[in-house]
Amino acid sequence: MPQSSVPSDEGRSDKAPTLPTSTASRVMAPRHRTRVVARERLVAQLIEARRKRCIMLQGPAGCGKTSTLVAWRESLLPLGFELAWLTLAPEDDDLASFIDYLVASLAQIDPAICREAALLGGRGVDDEAVERTVIALVRGIAERSGDLALVVDDLQHIANPRSHKALQWLLDYAPPNLHLVLVSRGTFPVSVGRLRDQDLVLELNMRDLRFTFEESAQYLRAQLGEVSERDAREMHELADGWVAGLQLFAMHLKRHRAPSGARNVTESLTHTHLLDAHALGDYFEREVLSRLTANEVELLVRTSVCARLCSSLCVALVGAEQSPREVLALLERLETDNLFIAQIERVGNETWYRLNPLFRETLLNRFRARSEAVQRAVHHAAWCWFRDHDLPDEAVRHALQAGESTAAANLVLEVARGLQVAGDLRKLVSLMHLLPHAEVEARIGLRMWRLQLQLYARDFEACAASIARLEADIPAGDARTRYRLALLRATVEVQRDDPDRAMEQLPLILNAPPDADGFSVGARAILLSWFYMHSGEYDEARAVQLEPMRVLVDGAPLLGTSAGVLNSRCMTGFSHALEGQFTQVERISRDVLAEAEQRGSGAAEPACFAAALLGEALYEFNDIAGARRLVEDRVDVLERVSIPDSVVRVLSVLAAAHWAEGHHLDAFAYLERLDEYATRQGLPRLQAHSLAAQVQYHLQSGRFDAAEADLARLDMIAARLAPTRPLTHRDVLALAEQAHVNWNIAHEDFESAAMRLPALIALCGERGRQHHVARLRLQSALVDLKRGRTEAAHQSALASLRLGHRLGLVRSILDVAPDVVSFAEQVVRAEPDDAVLAFYVDRLRRAEAAASVLAAPPAPVRSARGALPGVAEALSEREAKVIGLLAQTLPNKKIARTLGISPETVKWHLKNIYGKLGVSSRDEAVARVRDLGLDLDQ
Template sequence: MPQRRPDSPSAATGAPSRVMAPRNKTRVVARERVVSQLIEARRKRCIVLQGPAGCGKTTTLLAWREALLPLGFDLAWLTLAPEDDDLASFIDGLVASLAQVDPAICREAAILGGRGVDDEAVERTVIALVRAIASRSTDLALVVDDLDHVTNPRSHRAFQWLIDYAPSNLHIVLVSRGSFPVSLGRLRDRDLVLELNMRDLRFTFAESAQYLRAQIGEVSEQDAREMHELTDGWVAGLQLFSMHLKRRRTTDVVAPLASMQLHDASAFGDYFERAVLSRLSATEIELLVRTSVCARLCSSLCVALVGDEQPPEDVLALLARLEADNLFIAQVERVGNETWYRLNPLFRETLLDRMRTRSEALQHAVHHAAWCWFRDHGLPEEAVRHALQAGEAAAAAELVLSVARDLQLSGDLRKLVSLIHLLPHAEIEARIDLRLWRLQLELYARDFEACAESMARLEASIPAEDIQARYRLLLLRAAVDVQRDDADSATAILPAILAAPVDATSQSIGARSNLLSWLYMRRGEYEEARAAQRDTPRPLHAGSPLMGTSAGVLNGRCLVGFSYALEGQFLQVERISREVLAEADERGSSTAEAACFAAALLGEALYEFNDITGARRLLEDRVDVLERVSIPDSVLRVHTALSAAHWAEGHRLDAFAYLERLEEYATRHGLPRLLAHSLAAQVRQHVHCGQFEDAEADLARLDTIAARLRPTRPNAWHDVHALAERSHVDWCLAHEDFEGAALRLPNLISHCSERGWQHHIVQLRMQSALVDRRRARLEAAREAALTGLRLANRLGLVRSVLDVDAGIVAFAEQVVHGMESQTHGTDTGADPVLAFYVDRLRTAQESAVALASTTNGASLQRDATPNGAETLSERETKVVSLLAQALPNKKIARTLGISPETVKWHLKNIYGKLGVSSRDEAVARVRDLGIDP
């Protein structure tokens, strides 16, 4: 979520104020008794304050907040409102409240949050938040006030995840008038919950007397006790008494109030009518009634709501008097020249009851004034809500259209989703542009079925003469092809993509360039892919380069880097990806797609250059986000690089886990090419482990995919065919069928040459050399090896060579130093360039071996006492027991009836508690601890 400047118009609105602790200018009772309890409980996982309105919950927490800050605690605050019953609004508020403490907490969550509100997206967002909080060195308290406004079961589920996954340095404070369906039983059993209800929050007699004396001066002990007993220590009731007594200064008013149950909300509302509104003039009441339609208010907004009926100075004077007399209006914040207020919720409800009795025309007029004010102050969400209540749905739809592009470019997709969901279906259907935006949001959410339906209906609805809209639909159709990894479908519409309208928008031209780059790369036309970026003017928005989104400049630079990666030119890949990643990270969530794409490319480059640990750390921190926001090609590169990195470190279970995760991703989204990459890598790892039955089963699936794709998707078939043939070569080598491997390799090398996959050619040349050596064709082996090594040296490859075979470096040394040729009396001496390159390979191999030895030996050297087992929860013990059976995440999830995301979160906690860093180490540790699967 992008962070607004404090002085921006948007910062002065209800959205920021709900994520700031309210100001407390009128607290006159210290509440040491309750605050002390809260301070003692500050390190508990959860604190619950539950009681009716006006019992001092918020005021007490403000005092606690003041006491916490000197203790090194950070505190985030979220005040919920009825509109937060919408899941998207609730999650946005949660993210925004934490961003007030540290924007870094929410960087990953904000990126995830822009991609929908399905359960998986929400759980990923929550996990991203708690991971970021766990990485902090300080404690963080999160206050969620007015939780009773949230009744949506999906919001409750999200909040349950936050509680269940909360790290030890996150302390959640729940404030509500009534009970809420969140389970705290597990935390109660561990004494990690403090619960305070009305009995705890009510004033003692001493506190009541202190409060009354502070409000009205001298009061007899008898009168103070009577008022305390009448109100049962209810703070709001005492406040009502004190207000009344300040005006009458007599005690005979107590008798009429004696029969009132002032701790009841309805009586509270009744008293507003008699004790507050009866003291105001008709014009003052009218102002308050009209302002009640808004959750937050300021003077200029109030002036707009009353129009010409009241002078602005009278509005300002009334607000000042209401605040000074503590008439249930609280100052929230001051931004620039505006002071922002919030009405007491029950007082506001009393006013709203009056508003509902007004004529429909007046209600529409007030909402019209509100929507115009919010519109003019850059607050589209509030503006749309009021426009709809004013009966101006068409104006609301036009407003959404006017802000859609800015919200997209700022990365605030969830707000755009929320705005479109607010609009009536008929208003969306009546506007082609809104339907195009809805299609784009369906694409972001990867709802391909909805995309197909929307595209078909739009195709039939857009007039032939509306060239701009038809071209935008064409680009969205191609973007769907990118997300579905269907280059063949995109190729079919390539001529139409090339034929851009003369007056095409800058965004359309940027999207066109990036689509062309991707399509040319998938066809093996790398220079054309780079030319699509080089020869196209930079897309602009409002006069500035368009950086974020799939049409932006940064994504275009990533695609150039991607073209080099497919060729195997990783020196270029590293340079481009580092530059893009630095700029994207600096710009924030608006460039999330480019940041993920650049990280995927950089991780692959780091692995290629033998920075195994660096690649793993970079990618593991981003893999969850990347799966949600990036294109399938970068998801593929991240999972294969992570698998290879773990394999090089000796973590075989983790290596398989990432391939299984890639398989799950490919299956879920219907991406056969990605599935083939996963299967091919699993075949290679299975044969290395001697798991030939598993390898054979995966090889058969790979052949089936290749056969199915050949007639229908030739572009994808080229890739899958090469994977299948390489897997057959791996199978032949594992079974020492060197003749079988020799039969397949020449055609495979030719196939890869046609596609320009140079680093694959290096690997295949080296494999061919090893095969020829085993076939006693030594001169052919030498020539093949030299050809492969020269190409590898020119490209700067390291892991592409080392991963061919464990003995590849020794073989390369023999070839380069002429040992093989000496047996034939044709010693030509060592090529100094290749000799230097092979020495680098030797150093890299020794470094990788040392790394694997270090990581594998670490778990053996750990203390074998079963301290870790004592800290595992019951669920974590079940997860780790299944882990000991080498089950992948999805099978563990299926067994326990939880989501794969939850399994991943448990694994992270398990690793931390057991003091390990991988599945392999965890399994070894479990065995040491004697946990029985």
């Protein structure tokens, strides 16, 4: 549900966020002060291939992969390309970390790309969650007008097969404006065979990356001054064009110059024939470290434990053994002499550096040879420095390596709330996974955070187990923590759509302790609003949202932060939606959506909820296409993060919008999706919503057998719920009764319909669902008309139309029956003095006409078999199979099961099919392919 405890910081915007240096070092392109060899040949090749789907650079360390791409980046910018960068490290071989850095790298280009993906953060790393995150990123990129290249450097550090799968999804789903650049020392963990066949891949290996003789000579002369062609060629051949080897040759020769400046190149090279990374490591030992002072070597060995370094961190690692001035001088000399250290960025007064990976490995080998006590002392200094500089992820890692798991656990507990407020749930999940199980179990606070993360991931079985253990272990006197547990327990039941069990927590939730924090107060207000709304007490639901706003702490609302306020306003809008007051819903949701989108990813959750509310309002006001556009691309994320109440309304609106547009296959697909979602989550009320709508659409299509089968399932659900879940049963019973009324009307059994309608109208009236009352009264009027009770029909219709006008209803009236507007006009003609009703019915007539135009079938393609050359051929074999199954009215899940792929992949294929065929729905796609003469039954 909307979490008042998951807000954004005040003043957050969609500008690229200021990242902590730990993240910035991974998601920013390396800097090179000088480039002694321009590599025009390679850069030109890369420029020519810039629009390919994938560029792959493979070669050993030191062959110039990264420096070539940095030069390419500078050439791309004037061409309108933007380039995101992700440098991986050994500690990133974790799916959550990999996805987190991937999102962060793209956010540096435009936070809007990652708004929906960020919302999914921390809500699980199962395949479905990861695939949805990748698709959210892809959609964000596709919405941009320009081209974007994403460099994933040092890919060899990722061995996790699930990370490989995520990368494969990114490659497979990439829109035309995304170009993936993969850089690795080893083989690539992705399949590019299909792309290679389509000439969408550029592959560069060591043969392509190595220097030509001319480039080697240019480099050597830049380093050494005058070099003869013979010497240059000999060094080029010895190094085989390997950039790092040439660099080491140059360094070696600088140190072995004769006093006169002459040198015997052949003799000097005798012991420096370097052809692989192992030899490079030997060289570091022999020719670099051996020539530094003991203090300088000690500094480098200690700093090798950190992925990046700055002068103050180095000072902390060496302690009193070296002065800050000595440390800074060494760093500057290493960089000036190009001794395998690169500047990352400058933040404030600090310059951050990164060691050459192979040089760092050499240093780490020395570090691992130190005593355990020395190693722990260095890690202790690192963890203290990172802790004091608000870099918790690195601090925790070093604390654990220092053997200080207690300190690490305490730090995670300290920073957890801040990470949640910043919307950085993935980082919190990663930190929790790092901690030893015993340290988490020893702290009630960490166990509470684990429960909250389980709730975000919708692991309800784990939630139940955690709650049971916490109830037994929280001290009786800790009222504040027990209250927070009650809130979480109630939230679990809300997410499980079980108002009966949620209501059991109401006495506890009403009795908040005096010292409850702002997040608990905000969560309490949202839960109470939900309780009141399900009881039909909408004024109380809105009033309770005002309570936290009346309490100020340091001049700010106790509720929490800005997104907490936005969630509160969403709940107010939700109460109006349940009541049928869609004018207020539209006003509130538009304002919330605009403000949330300005605040960026931290307020993505209320933005999603507001979009769902606005989509329902737009449909009600007959802006069918607008409603569909607003929520269709958001539905994947919304299913993952929103409460069931919101999910059922969005999927129902999408089904209704497609039905109104004449896209009947798409309408049933969304209802099937709702059924699948409800079955998977164990939500019988949502399943009842799906079945009731399917009964209605089957009846309208004349498929009475299918309608009867769904009606029987609906009755079974109602019967099963009656004895154990009275509140849920009440809602399902209302849906079942409405379905039976529709069944009776379709079979012209008007007497049975008339018997059911009064009780159904009374039930909706008791619960304050006024738009349902208006619809049912109009349906009752049509039934009375069929029964020959003209006066009763007239009076019911007048009451319905007046209520509809007061609420501003449009689709609730139009969807009652095909001839409803003609009937309304007859009723209003009998009331010549009621200008208001006449105006309202005119509005309905105009809306009906607009909807008729929208639902008109597209003009057929008037051409012979094989028309539109190239379109049919553009469909891949898999896409042809998908559309063939689509023509059999199979939902996505059944298509996925048939083809052995995921439902998310089916959705992606459908999007590509629609684009290739120039259509926007399932119905249009099937019609277009049939018009092209393709055999869909093969």
